[in-house]
């Protein structure tokens with residue numbers, strides 16, 4: 001069963017893992033408010049067992065499990081952290097999600113490399129909308145410039161668009177997501193294939 005279908009009331013809860021600058025959390029909240037109601041949970045520590053000392057990175061799947069443990073029944077949790085994340089399959093990840101438990105996590109670590117604040121915020125927006133899109137049941141999209149295009153490098157990420165294409169947007173609407181942008185539709189654009 002598609003886990004995302006179990007979500008009935010869409011409140012995204014931002015869960016800071018470890019120290020995350022308050023102004024970054026505020027910006028993330030502003031971005032996510034375009035697609036859902038958003039609240040911010042108290043910062044929690046990085047979970048025990050998440051640090052891989054030899055890599056100097058944290059296991060995204062351990063953070064996802066912790067987010068799942070803290071999730072209210074109807075909520076979506078997006079964990080955010082400044083530490084670098086990896087998964088058993090990838091050297092690093094910008095984020096990870098588990099649609100079945102309506103949880104996702106994202107790292108700001110690599111998004112801040114060598115860019116000014118505006119570019120950093122653009123990257124943060126792309127990663128956040130991608131991971132939340134996955135939670136809401138979207139697959140990777142081949143649409144040019146769609147935010148659901150998968151990025152496994154910062155170059156790919158910078159190339160990708162920062163909005164859902166019409167096709168992905170329609171899927172979200174069919175699932176009853178995206179009530180907050182019905183009027184503005186600022187997260188959506190028409191797809192040219």
Ligand SMILES: [Zn+2]
Pocket residue numbers: 141142143146147148149164165166167168169
């Ligand atoms: Zn798309």
